[in-house]
Amino acid sequence: MNFNLFVSLLVNGLAMGMVYALLAMGLIMLFRSAGVMNFAQGMMLAVGAYISYATQVQADLPLYAAIPLCLASYVVFGLIFMACIYLPLKDTKFPAAIVVATMGTSSILSEACTLIWGGEALSVPYLVTNGEGKSAYLTIGGVSIQWQYILTTIVGVVLIFLVYVLFDKLYVGKMMEAAAQDKYTASLIGIPKLVTIAITYAIAISLGCIGGFMVSPVTYCSVSLSSLQLRAFASVVIGGTRSIKGAVIGALLVGLVEAFATVNLSNYKDAVVFILLIVFLLVKPDGLVRSKIGDKA
Amino acid sequence: MIEIRDLHCYYGAIEALRGINMKIEDGAITCLIGSNGAGKTSTLKSISNVVCRTGGIIYDGVDLSHLRDIQIARQGVIHVPEGRGVFPGLTVEENLLTGTVNWHGLFGKGRYDQDLAEVYELFPRLQERRNQLAWSLSGGEQQMLAIGRGLMGRPKVMMLDEPSMGLAPLVVAELFEKIVEINRERGITILLVEQNAKLALKVSNYAYVLEQGCILLEGPAEELRYDPRVVSAYMGTGAH
Numbered sequence: 001m002n003f004n005l006f007v008s009l010l011v012n013g014l015a016m017g018m019v020y021a022l023l024a025m026g027l028i029m030l031f032r033s034a035g036v037m038n039f040a041q042g043m044m045l046a047v048g049a050y051i052s053y054a055t056q057v058q059a060d061l062p063l064y065a066a067i068p069l070c071l072a073s074y075v076v077f078g079l080i081f082m083a084c085i086y087l088p089l090k091d092t093k094f095p096a097a098i099v100v101a102t103m104g105t106s107s108i109l110s111e112a113c114t115l116i117w118g119g120e121a122l123s124v125p126y127l128v129t130n131g132e133g134k135s136a137y138l139t140i141g142g143v144s145i146q147w148q149y150i151l152t153t154i155v156g157v158v159l160i161f162l163v164y165v166l167f168d169k170l171y172v173g174k175m176m177e178a179a180a181q182d183k184y185t186a187s188l189i190g191i192p193k194l195v196t197i198a199i200t201y202a203i204a205i206s207l208g209c210i211g212g213f214m215v216s217p218v219t220y221c222s223v224s225l226s227s228l229q230l231r232a233f234a235s236v237v238i239g240g241t242r243s244i245k246g247a248v249i250g251a252l253l254v255g256l257v258e259a260f261a262t263v264n265l266s267n268y269k270d271a272v273v274f275i276l277l278i279v280f281l282l283v284k285p286d287g288l289v290r291s292k293i294g295d296k297a
Numbered sequence: 298m299i300e301i302r303d304l305h306c307y308y309g310a311i312e313a314l315r316g317i318n319m320k321i322e323d324g325a326i327t328c329l330i331g332s333n334g335a336g337k338t339s340t341l342k343s344i345s346n347v348v349c350r351t352g353g354i355i356y357d358g359v360d361l362s363h364l365r366d367i368q369i370a371r372q373g374v375i376h377v378p379e380g381r382g383v384f385p386g387l388t389v390e391e392n393l394l395t396g397t398v399n400w401h402g403l404f405g406k407g408r409y410d411q412d413l414a415e416v417y418e419l420f421p422r423l424q425e426r427r428n429q430l431a432w433s434l435s436g437g438e439q440q441m442l443a444i445g446r447g448l449m450g451r452p453k454v455m456m457l458d459e460p461s462m463g464l465a466p467l468v469v470a471e472l473f474e475k476i477v478e479i480n481r482e483r484g485i486t487i488l489l490v491e492q493n494a495k496l497a498l499k500v501s502n503y504a505y506v507l508e509q510g511c512i513l514l515e516g517p518a519e520e521l522r523y524d525p526r527v528v529s530a531y532m533g534t535g536a537h
Contacts (some may be wrong), residue, residue: 190399
């Protein structure tokens, strides 16, 4: 493997890892605070991508108008998702009901997108293009890297940092964390549970949609983006099911392993990812990062 | 003053409280004693509106019975739950800060330095452990943390559910001194639920005895302490 190939695989792997990390962070936030394993999380990639297509191609808006409009739509979509899934089922005695509801929502969204935009994969413009509308490349010392991958990595890092700031530095993040750890006590001391859960949904769903916004120029925009959900699940299992930090590490690992597997094993890259998952389930079923809450003897 | 009129509480088909009437005087310590399953915790949960209940709960002229749980906390009625309910993955100081949410809201920026200093003055142990995660504290420290977090909410009424549960006698004695201090020096009204009747009656001004969802006896704590019915049923033999 020469150096050029190595660098481009590294960047590709990091960028895809960031997309998986955005999905996985959303999964964990919903799981911790609302107890919901969201099977529609992968579909958020597709929703994010279609909204991006609608604003950038159909409405033909320039980027500076399309980006804020997309972000606002993602947040609103997250709140609608919460209103449809969480609110009707929050007092259910069957925890599986919510899981099934997320699966059903995934199908509904998939069919709705197909009805509106058709079944064919649509192309979404790259964020940085050359004169002919193809992706622009950054060339350093003879190594060419697609700008889209670099930007995806940067966006991923920034969002991971923002989530870190939210939970580690901001008062509202501490309240969300408290409500996630003990809902009953949280309501006794006056934490508005509904608000913290709404914020959680808005952020978790938006993270997935932003992942779709960034990845769709490379993968094309179609409902099959939702299959990347499995990569996010793998990341969560590898990283530890309750830790956002673990999920990010797991997602980057999955992205990199997948990228390097394409060199000699491109037909088997799915298999390689899931062999990695199986190895972790056998060797380290708790995940890489343990919960910081220990057991007291 | 909190006035409770004809309070009923239900868990499905089970009626845990069967029409109780109570008055909790301002600035006093009122205790609620009784055996397991008598309805002590249900009374507190009913006041906080986290269970299904009917009846009137009037606090300073405000009808609490139609308010939601977080609105009741905003009125300054703070419930320190049984089993402490500290947030295990937050540090001691972060746990204390969560207590301020009821007066400055989720996004507001309250000035809580003074409140924090007062809690640390009351419980110096918490200051020593301020950066430790709450799960790693001892039971007594967790109870101090739960009470401290309640104080951060600037309560007018504090409802303490079994603060002595699972703690060593020396720790309990220390804790009860602090509870009396909170009441005397800060003028916070306290509604204390306890299994340890002897101790509860010693620190309280007024007491209610609950049995099977009804109030069996009530009176000044000084009198109930020597009431033969209370002594034989709740204090074991030879207790005075």
